[in-house]
Amino acid sequence: MAPPTPDLADLGKRHLYGNYRQPPIVFVRGEGCRLWDADGKEYLDLFAGIAVSTLGHSHPALVRAVSEQAGKLLHLSNYYYNEPNVLLARRLCDLSGMDRVFFCNSGTEANEAVLKLARRHFFGQGKKEKQRIIAFEKSFHGRTLGALAATGQPGYRDGFGPLPGVTHVPYGDVDAVRAALGEDVAGILVEPVQGEGGVVPAPDGFLRSLRSLADDHQILLLGDEVQTGVGRTGKFLGCMHDDIQFDALALAKALGGGVPIGAMLCRANVQDALPPGSHGSTFGGNPLASAAANAVLDVVESDNLMEHAARLGTYLAERLNELAKKHSTAVSGARGRGLLQALVLKDSLDPREVLGNLCDRGVLLTAAGGCALRFTPPLVITQAELDQGLTAVDQVLGELA
């Protein structure tokens, strides 16, 4: 007799660390924007593993690239160059207009590199007092102590202090940034759209004002493009909507299409801030993750996924605004950029209940900032798939009203 199939959700509940809150669903397979659980139930994926699965699931080009690279060379470390990594670095510079790339394995690590680069830059110039960073309330930059210090949300910070070195001011408030400046400030760290904070796009002109402030005070403007990068907002970087460049920025999430990879991109003015030996990563820039990222970028370019994200993002925003009007007792509005969009729920609705009901109907979304029902679908999503998800959202909101 075959042994009984273990109840995987039960195993997870008993043996995984309890820092997450999973429902008892185990996913086993995905294709395009569809996922299947262990019971064979089908789901529409409108969250892409938190804005990661750029090409959806099991995209043939990504599967081929990862399989071929696994059969050639998986790991080497940064003691030597490897082919896919060097090609990826050039490509990221071309796409971003930046000059140098440091590779790591996550968004947190990419921000950590950005923060270390900022401090080390001024240290190298003999300005050791320049250590403080200005960041924003409701920002999210990651979970290591450095990235967490920059994160402006008590829910992530409480219990981990002291987390010094960062001043948080309201997002969008240039005067507050100006007031927080001082001789000890090294840089300003900002997301072009606050993702985890509830999908809040930077107000018009905000990034440009920060760029001027940074230039005037000879400090660095640092970008967290972990959620906005790689085409999600309709351009390669979120800051490109504002026609500015960061001195250094963090990429991760969508870059590997599901294979872990992070990157810190910087301009030539800070390219010597981290000299040999001052920073590094064992896995960073490994051939497997680099080959995956190259495959993702191949498809993003060949299938015009950035234009697609811009076009479908406009469509999604229109439809969400209609839903906001229709369900005005439950929803206060819609906001976002490209395929990073949200319905903003009123206090009377618990986003987790909405998500649970959608999940029951086979539609997967996430919540952000405590009130935003967040849409971060794979960039390959079709209008018909979006429509299917929106119909479910319409029904669930109607039932809860």
Ligand SMILES: *Cc1c(COP(=O)(O)O)cnc(C)c1O
């Ligand atoms: C997800 C995210 C991070 C953290 O990335 P990890 O890969 O989870 O470490 C940092 N900044 C932003 C804006 C993010 O969305």
